[in-house]
Amino acid sequence: MAQRLGHPRDEVGQAGNAVVAVVTLVTLVLAGVLVNRVAWTAESINKKAGNIAKTAVPINEATDAVLNLDTTNGLAGSILETAKPLEGKLAEIVRLATSVNGLASSINASASEVDGTAKGINSTASGILEVARSIDRGVVQINANLDTTIALAQQIKGDSGNILAQARTAHKEAACIDRGLNAADDGHCR
Numbered sequence: 001m002a003q004r005l006g007h008p009r010d011e012v013g014q015a016g017n018a019v020v021a022v023v024t025l026v027t028l029v030l031a032g033v034l035v036n037r038v039a040w041t042a043e044s045i046n047k048k049a050g051n052i053a054k055t056a057v058p059i060n061e062a063t064d065a066v067l068n069l070d071t072t073n074g075l076a077g078s079i080l081e082t083a084k085p086l087e088g089k090l091a092e093i094v095r096l097a098t099s100v101n102g103l104a105s106s107i108n109a110s111a112s113e114v115d116g117t118a119k120g121i122n123s124t125a126s127g128i129l130e131v132a133r134s135i136d137r138g139v140v141q142i143n144a145n146l147d148t149t150i151a152l153a154q155q156i157k158g159d160s161g162n163i164l165a166q167a168r169t170a171h172k173e174a175a176c177i178d179r180g181l182n183a184a185d186d187g188h189c190r
Helices: 008-055 060-082 090-180
Strands: none
Touching: 008 090
């Protein structure tokens, strides 16, 4: 009885199919991991971009980059769906992940600029606060000087009232002396 052996070519074909299946499975797992990393990174970028937007709303370039994150998140979901027949798609996923990384670097650079601007504003605000405190001290001193000036003005007013009364008395006395000397009477001697 002769034993029939399988054709070596069939065994090679089966082994080749097994290798292709394993490679496809590994590629699919790697693609899933990469897509999850892209989605996680995009979510992390989205959260950081939200914080940047709260801190520095007027920076249009950073805002534009943050607005593009929704598109990137949409692309990441689409990549996950298209990664199922993974042959040839892995290179596209790597390219998109590199693009997201570049966008993250751009957002990082914008965040650094925002941080620098915020520090500059803080420094300027400190200077303005010191000037305001100096002005406040000056106003307090001016108010104290005005209080002193008002007190002196009231004393001067009292003294001028006394001088005026004494001048009237002197004028009356002089008019009486003039009348006593048979001089012209100006009508002030009473």
